[in-house]
Amino acid sequence: MGKNGYQKQAREIYQFISDHLYFNRPDMEIKGERFNSAILLSLLTALKRGKELIIGEPGLGKTTSAEYVCALVYQFPLGVIWGSEVSGHPEQTEEKIIGRPDLGKLNRGEEDVVWTNFSQMPAKIVDEINRLPETKQSMILDGVDRGNWEYLNEMIINDEYCLFATANYQDGGTNTIIAPLVDRFDVMVESRYPGANLSFLIAKDKRKDHALRHPKYEKDLYHILKSKTAYEKKIPRMEEVCNAYGEYIEEVLGVKPFQRQDRDQIRTEMESLEIELDASAFSRMLLAELSFCERYGQKRVVENCEEGCHYTGYLCHQIKNCASNRLPSSMKQYAQGLAWLLQDSEIDIEHMMAVVPYTLAHRVQWKDEILSQKERSKRDDPFPIFLAKEAVKAVSQRYREQSDHLKDALAVGSRIFQGEDLEPLEGDHPLYAEVKKDLDARKN
Amino acid sequence: MKPSAPPKKSPAKENWGSRNPFEEFKIFTPPTSDGDFPLDQIVQSTEAVMDRIRSGYEKLLEEEAKELVWMVQYNTIIKAYEVAEKYVREIDFTAEDIEDFCFALENTQKIAYLIPGPAGIYISALCNYAKEEEIALKLSELKTEINLLGFRLSRGKRLVIEGDTGDFTGIGLEGGELIVEGNAKNWTGAGMRGGKILVRKNIGLHTGEWMMGGEIYVGGRVRGLGNIVEGKVYERDKLVYPGKVRYPNLYY
Numbered sequence: 001m002g003k004n005g006y007q008k009q010a011r012e013i014y015q016f017i018s019d020h021l022y023f024n025r026p027d028m029e030i031k032g033e034r035f036n037s038a039i040l041l042s043l044l045t046a047l048k049r050g051k052e053l054i055i056g057e058p059g060l061g062k063t064t065s066a067e068y069v070c071a072l073v074y075q076f077p078l079g080v081i082w083g084s085e086v087s088g089h090p091e092q093t094e095e096k097i098i099g100r101p102d103l104g105k106l107n108r109g110e111e112d113v114v115w116t117n118f119s120q121m122p123a124k125i126v127d128e129i130n131r132l133p134e135t136k137q138s139m140i141l142d143g144v145d146r147g148n149w150e151y152l153n154e155m156i157i158n159d160e161y162c163l164f165a166t167a168n169y170q171d172g173g174t175n176t177i178i179a180p181l182v183d184r185f186d187v188m189v190e191s192r193y194p195g196a197n198l199s200f201l202i203a204k205d206k207r208k209d210h211a212l213r214h215p216k217y218e219k220d221l222y223h224i225l226k227s228k229t230a231y232e233k234k235i236p237r238m239e240e241v242c243n244a245y246g247e248y249i250e251e252v253l254g255v256k257p258f259q260r261q262d263r264d265q266i267r268t269e270m271e272s273l274e275i276e277l278d279a280s281a282f283s284r285m286l287l288a289e290l291s292f293c294e295r296y297g298q299k300r301v302v303e304n305c306e307e308g309c310h311y312t313g314y315l316c317h318q319i320k321n322c323a324s325n326r327l328p329s330s331m332k333q334y335a336q337g338l339a340w341l342l343q344d345s346e347i348d349i350e351h352m353m354a355v356v357p358y359t360l361a362h363r364v365q366w367k368d369e370i371l372s373q374k375e376r377s378k379r380d381d382p383f384p385i386f387l388a389k390e391a392v393k394a395v396s397q398r399y400r401e402q403s404d405h406l407k408d409a410l411a412v413g414s415r416i417f418q419g420e421d422l423e424p425l426e427g428d429h430p431l432y433a434e435v436k437k438d439l440d441a442r443k444n
Numbered sequence: 445m446k447p448s449a450p451p452k453k454s455p456a457k458e459n460w461g462s463r464n465p466f467e468e469f470k471i472f473t474p475p476t477s478d479g480d481f482p483l484d485q486i487v488q489s490t491e492a493v494m495d496r497i498r499s500g501y502e503k504l505l506e507e508e509a510k511e512l513v514w515m516v517q518y519n520t521i522i523k524a525y526e527v528a529e530k531y532v533r534e535i536d537f538t539a540e541d542i543e544d545f546c547f548a549l550e551n552t553q554k555i556a557y558l559i560p561g562p563a564g565i566y567i568s569a570l571c572n573y574a575k576e577e578e579i580a581l582k583l584s585e586l587k588t589e590i591n592l593l594g595f596r597l598s599r600g601k602r603l604v605i606e607g608d609t610g611d612f613t614g615i616g617l618e619g620g621e622l623i624v625e626g627n628a629k630n631w632t633g634a635g636m637r638g639g640k641i642l643v644r645k646n647i648g649l650h651t652g653e654w655m656m657g658g659e660i661y662v663g664g665r666v667r668g669l670g671n672i673v674e675g676k677v678y679e680r681d682k683l684v685y686p687g688k689v690r691y692p693n694l695y696y
Contacts, residue, residue: 280468408474414466438465 013072016255021068023198030354038191044337046073051163056191066164070123071212075242075257079218084117088131099151117225119149122161129165130174137181144184156231186330188362190382217245270340278349282399289315290323292430320365330359361388497545500531501566528569539576564592583607594622614641633660
């Protein structure tokens with residue numbers, strides 16, 4: 001682990017952002033190390049090709065934190081990142097987000113698409129996504145999910161891309177982010193107030209991001225993005241300029257950004273990390289609680305819990321919706337990224353527990369009584385992240401109490417699956433019922 | 445030639461899908477146990493702790509019966525507390541166990557006597573030796589009001605009592621925070637050295653007798669103050685000591 005020094009390089013980028021660009025306090029602790037969640041998760045998002053929703057009050061660095069990470073992980077000068085951002089507003093159109101017809105060619109009766117910088121860039125930022133009306137949010141669903149951008153029967157597919165979207169808290173100009181779009185974000189994090197003293201420092205050092213600008217490379221990149229060559233051919237040309245910008249950054253700022261092959265290598269290393277048994281069993285336990293319904297087969301947002309249900313002590317009784325299949329994928333992705341960064345040999349339960357609240361917070365719809373019960377609790381986190389952290393705490397407590405029995409139940413499940421004549425283990429948790437359901441389904 | 449024997453697997457099993465969703469767990473071997481379910485183990489361990497707490501209380505009653513600790517004198521209280529400490533120190537318990545014990549005082553046959561004085565001393569020792577900094581006790585369902593709760597509650601501890609308390613609540617408080625969500629009787633906060641007592645409803649006579657520091661807040665009425673050496677007493681946010689009222693039990 002860590003033989004090629006990529007982890008050190010990633011930590012140097014984290015440290016550089018934290019020391020010089022985005023001042024904030026650490027707010028999460030993993031294995032004795034303290035991190036700021038906004039920078040850490042943004043860094044993992046950029047490295048893992050993830051999708052991150054950054055929430056917070058206006059002016060607290062939601063967009064800038066993402067910009068710094070994109071500049072240093074993808075080697076794009078700030079000017080290019082600014083020029084490729086999409087801002088959410090009610091008049092936003094597909095032509096401004098994805099692409100427009102080439103008007104010159106259209107006059108000659110030919111159809112061709114001029115792709116926007118946003119759709120072509122690997123590091124994408126959507127500013128104030130919740131100012132997009134609900135009807136227009138669906139325009140970016142596919143792009144957000146798969147990196148496919150389609151216009152006039154033409155399509156470009158981003159091979160490598162990550163996406164950051166910022167959202168303000170509800171005010172007169174905001175809309176609700178539609179559930180399918182929310183679910184496509186891997187994590188949600190808050191860019192929070194850094195405290196009076198750090199805030200004062202930020203005010204003193206206003207032009208701190210100037211170091212990440214480079215007008216010449218910005219011009220070169222704009223030129224490539226605007227050129228009429230095929231998208232696939234633009235990528236290597238852009239990489240050349242990005243590498244030159246990366247060298248400039250290393251020389252001037254002393255921090256080395258990642259090149260494309262570095263990022264690919266990092267992803268290969270991350271993918272090779274396996275999930276340890278406890279992390280797997282804990283995740284299954286959590287997923288069971290977020291999806292199980294004894295009466296109706298699974299949680300559905302349109303169905304309510306029945307009186308006298310046996311499973312009132314679990315999360316299924318506190319929530320309205322069902323966990324999507326994207327949740328375990330996000331959990332694994334980010335836990336894997338974290339394990340890699342900490343140079344651990346596998347993904348353990350601590351990695352999992354550290355990232356799960358951020359993967360869960362935006363996806364869970366809590367029942368009204370739970371919201372009113374807990375809204376006045378003393379807390380440091382925004383309400384959804386606080387609720388998710390509490391939920392993870394409760395599940396981990398349950399997991400500690402019965403981890404061996406639970407793992408045994410899964411092991412017995414495996415043996416039954418392989419044909420042994422055994423009885424599935426009994427237990428109170430929904431996961432035991434889920435194991436039985438899986439075995440029954442295979443039998444019939 | 446005999447046809448070869450069919451494989452032992454049943455046809456139904458052969459139809460199973462190829463992907464085993466539990467495969468990674470096939471290497472798991474459970475630690476040797478007596479075959480109990482985890483819940484049984486939890487219940488058993490909770491019962492074992494409760495037995496030890498109960499037995500400590502019974503021993504305290506036995507040892508102190510001769511001294512008639514509930515005929516309160518300060519030196520007998522201290523002695524009883526030392527005995528309680530001796531038993532409590534050896535038990536590994538949680539705040540939840542204290543609450544269970546309070547409930548068991550009246551609601552099980554296993555505890556022969558609920559004597560408000562020793563019970564209060566014993567509960568105070570449990571609270572002072574608990575790992576948790578904040579302890580909440582629901583006493584509103586008890587018919588008997590327990591005396592001496594919050595005895596010597598130390599700095600950093602917060603004890604919240606739901607219900608009424610008896611005499612000598614929070615005496616000798618040593619910097620902790622005691623909240624009574626009900627009424628407290630006479631001699632509350634007597635001899636306290638620091639900390640805060642908050643009684644949401646009314647408080648009895650001799651409040652703060654010989655108190656040396658700290659604050660007593662009363663949400664309702666104070667029937668009478670004791671001889672206070674130092675400290676503050678508030679009645680409905682109004683400072684009543686130090687103030688015009690200097691004489692014990694002459695407030696009303």
